[in-house]
Structures are given as C-alpha cells and as structure tokens.
Amino acid sequence: MKLILDIAFTHVFTRVRQTLVGMIGVAMGVGFSVMMASLMEGSQRDFVAQLVDSLPHITVSDERRNPPRQPAQDVYAAVEFKGLRTPVTRPGIKNPYAIMASLEAWLSGAAAPSVASRAVIRYAGRDTAASVTGIDPRRERSVSKLPTQIRQGTLEALYKSSNAIILGDKLASKIGARVGNTITLVSGTGQVLSCTVVALLHSGLSQADETQAYTLIKTAQILAGQTGLVNAIRIRTTDIMAARVVAQRIEAQTGYKAVSWQEANEDLLSAFQIRNFIMYTVVGAIVLVASFGTYNIISTITHEKTRDIAILKSLGFTEATVRMIFLIESLLIGLAGTIAGWILGYVLCRMLGSVEFKSPFMDATTLPLYYTPVHYLLAGAVAMTASAIAGYLPARKAASVHPVEIIRGAS
C-alpha cells in the first residue's frame, strides 16, 4: 500500500498545476455548497424560530375537531337523523383555570389563558381594524416573548388603569396615538370601550405590529360581551419539537382542539421539505460539476502515464494495483479540494453573515446563516464520492492497458 501511495503522491505532486486546477474545482464546489446549505438552512431556521417565538407552541381553542354528537343520537338507536340543528353552545373554554392546572401537572412548559377578539380602533377621527387579545401579564411572560417586545412602557402597565391597552407601534403611528392617549374600541357586538394606551409593541413582524393590540383578559371579555370568557389557552413547551405530541395528548384529555405550531404551519413546513430537496439537489449538482474537473485531470494523467502503466504491469503490478494508484490520486485531489472547500465555505459564510440588509417591512438584519458540521461533512462526502467515481473510470481504463501494445508502440 505504501508503494501505491508513493506513486500516487509522486504523480499528483509532480503535476502541481493540474493538481491545483482539480483541487480548486472541488474546493469551489464544496465551498459554495457549504455556503448555500448554510444560507438555506439558516433562513429556514430563522423563519421557524421567528414563527415559534411569535406564536404559542400550542393553542387550545374552544373549537372541536368534530361537531358534537346530537343528543338525539345518544337517546335513539337510529341509523340517520335528518333536519337536526346543532345546539347552540356558549363559546369559550369551560373551567379554563382548572384545565390549565391539570395540564401544568404533567406538561413540561407553561400555559396562559387569552381572549381573542376583533375590534375597530377609533382615534382622532380615524378607524382601523385590530386584533385585540386579552392576556394575563403574569402568565404571559412564560408563554411568549411579548414582554421583550414592549417599547415605551412595560407589560405590567396593563394593571395601571382599568382599561389599559398596548398597541403595535405601527398601528399606533397609523392612527397617530401615543402612550397616554385614550382611544376608543368598538367591538363587532357593538360594545364601546375607552382605553388608555400604556405601552407600544414592536415584534419586528410588520403585519403583527400594524394590527395587534393587547389588553387584560377582563377588558377583552367586556369587549366580547361575555364575562368569564377564555377562548384560548396558549402553551409554550420546553421542547418545541414535542409540541405536536403534547397537543394530541391535550386534545385527548380536554376534548378541545389543540393545534401545535407544526400543524398550524403544515403547508409552510412541507414547502421547506421541497425547498430542502431542491437545495440538496443543487448542492449535489455543484459538486458533481466540480468532479468533472477531477475526471479530466485523472484522464490526462492516465493518458500521459500509459507507458509507465505498461512498464509497471510488465514488472508484475496487477490491474487492481494500477487501478488503486489512480483512484488514490483522484481521492487525494478530492481530499485536498474538500479541505480547501471547507475553508472557503466558512470564509464565504462569514462574509455573507456580515452583510446587512434593510427592509421597510422588517428591522435591519443580516443574512441568517446556520453553521453545522453536517453541511461540511455532507459536501465533503459528496465531493469524495464524486472524486472516487471521477477517478475510477479512467483508472479502470488505465488498468486494462495491455502492456505489450504499449511497449510495441514505444519501440
């Protein structure tokens, strides 16, 4: 084996220019693959993180997956009923605090009640629609990032006045309201409330900042015209990936519809799968193209070395040995290119990561890049496999050289 390595190393290192060209080809392929994978996965993870941060991991709502059974179905053993109307039920989750207590007994995470309602905000002669969410500030802290998104005030300021409200900063600027101003809320049921703006909210997501408002639960219940109403329990799990399983268990336990963040964004996540497939196809294609350079170089070396191959075989080298020599040469180029490509990929990622982007819809941000050894190993594995194949084909051809034909040709 040492002899094979010696010959392979000698061939590769005495052809510096060719070796460098092949190596650079592989390095570019690996480097750009790493950069692309880092960028794609970074943007995906960043998006998911924002999604997960801005929304509860699980939302238990006062809906049910299937319509409730008709009382008549429980009484009569009939095959089918026609003309029955679904009974009117009072909206909201029954005994929400008891349910939260029972959930918190086993789930790893925290739960908070909320009241979701819609209202028109009226101020200075302007009307604009808003989503008003009634929250419990003490519990809210453990289920969302809301406290960190508050500007010009605190979440606890909701306790300061009877009808306090926190507005999204863009919503506030749209209607011209400032902290301390009193605005009017008109609900769909005709309830009218005067509220004092006690803080502003800046989540970074333009749509949320333009439409979202937070009040105490009691205020939202008045707005909805129903005291004691809690129409959602929001849950934050310690392990975000366990949210789907936890949601199923909650649903089985309470009977209420529990939607995990994965289920809520199912279409988005499946789009990510397609995106990943495209990404890895492109990454593979980049490295594959680079491997053509290696193929070309090994083909050239084997062509130039035909006489040497003939003489090695006449000395007693087997076909397998000759094949191994050129395969190792290809792998050496692939390995050197892979290592250089890893460095190139890392440098490219660092450079891209330092570029700042500004958007009217979001805060100034840098490109989200995700660093993981998996990208490097994957690109390296593809490059080495491609190099092995690129080397094997000419190596096989070289090994099948009939020494007599070459020796005759030379003489």
Place this chain on the structure above:
Amino acid sequence: MTGAPTRAGESPTRDTTTTHAPAVDARPLLELRKVTKTIGDGVLTTLVADIDLVIRSGEFVAVTGPSGSGKSSLLYLLGLLDIPTSGEVLVEDRSVNTLNEAARAQIRLATIGFVFQFHFLLPEFSALANVMLPMRALGRLRDQAMRERATALLVSLGLEDHAHKLPGQMSGGQRQRVAIARALANEPQVILADEPTGNLDTHSSEQVLSIFRRLVDDTGRAIVMVTHDLDLANRADRHVRIVDGRLA
C-alpha cells in the same frame, strides 16, 4: 551480494566471445510447447507459430531474425506478458496458461526480469527508487534491506554516483544500466531483454553485454536477448533464429 554482478568496467571473468553450452541437465526455467500467437479480429495475423523452445538456467540465448519476424512476440510470450492462442507456456515445469492475470503478474514479479530497448524508467523517481520498485511490489524485504540491495546493484553496475538522480539527468547507457538493475532487483531466474542495446552506443552496448555475460556465468541466471546485431548474438551461448514467426 548474491545475484549482483561484479562492477561494470572491471575485467570480465571469462572470454565473452566464447560460446558456451549449458549443462544438458540444467533445469528448464521457461518452456514453450507448440505455441502459436495470432492477432486480429477479421484478418488474422500470425505472430509466432508452432514454437517449441526451452530456456534453461545458466543459459544465454540470443534471438535474432528480420524485423516483424516475431522475436519480440516470442519474448512477451516467454515473459507471460502475452497469452498464446494455442500451445502451452511453462514456468519451472508448471503450465501457466490457465493462471489469472494476478497470478501471472506474481510470477513475473518474482521469476522474470525485463529489459527493454527503451529504459522505461519512471521519470519522477530516482534511479534508486526505480530499482526498488519491483522489490517493494514483491514485499519480501524490509525497507532498509531493499535500499541496501538496490544500492549494491547500482554500485555493481557502476552507478553509485547516480543513485539519487532522476532518469532525465542520466545518459542513455546509464539509464539502461538502471533498467538492468531494476530487472535484477528481485533476483529473477531469467532476464528477458528486448533489443537492450538498440539505443546505445558501442561502448554502452559492450557494457550491457558484459553485464549479461557475468550474470549468466556468475549467478547461473538465464538470459534471453532479442537483437538485430549478429555480432552480439554470436557471443551468446545459443543462437535462436526466427523467421516469419517460426524457428529457423
């Protein structure tokens, strides 16, 4: 050292012009029995036909004949580089016709040494490394022993100052002597030389011939040398003439 000839340039131990018949009981090393080799797909060309030839140890055989008569083909068949179309090739009384490529390569490595008209040294390797190649491929010796043996061979062929030179830094005669040293590296029983002096000047040719002579006389190896030069052929122990692929 066993197998290494005496230094090039020293007086040969015997008169090389004297023909010398090997003992009839010398053991056969290589044998061709009714060997024929044809090539071509549609139109067949016969390279050698119905050849019966035995090469014994301690024998210096010269093969001559006109261009295209099949001299080199005969040598390649003897050296297991080529497979006969019909007939049998035996190495030390053992038929090798049915052996696979790897087994024939192993026999070639251990039993047969080749010297060609062109030296065919690996250009990126020094003379010493080239001589060590067959030993390393065979893998019977340790690195140090291989190095010592290769050095001794180069010294015995008058190349002690050229051991670390690349082939491109040596003259034609020196390169051919390195090729001979490489052929001797694994102490083969037989050396097959295809026009070994074809590209050399008279002085270098004489050197090569005297090396071959000493190898036969001192170490009992067999040498089969293909040559156009009748003067050189006449200095061998046996002269085999081949015409149109048949022994004349």
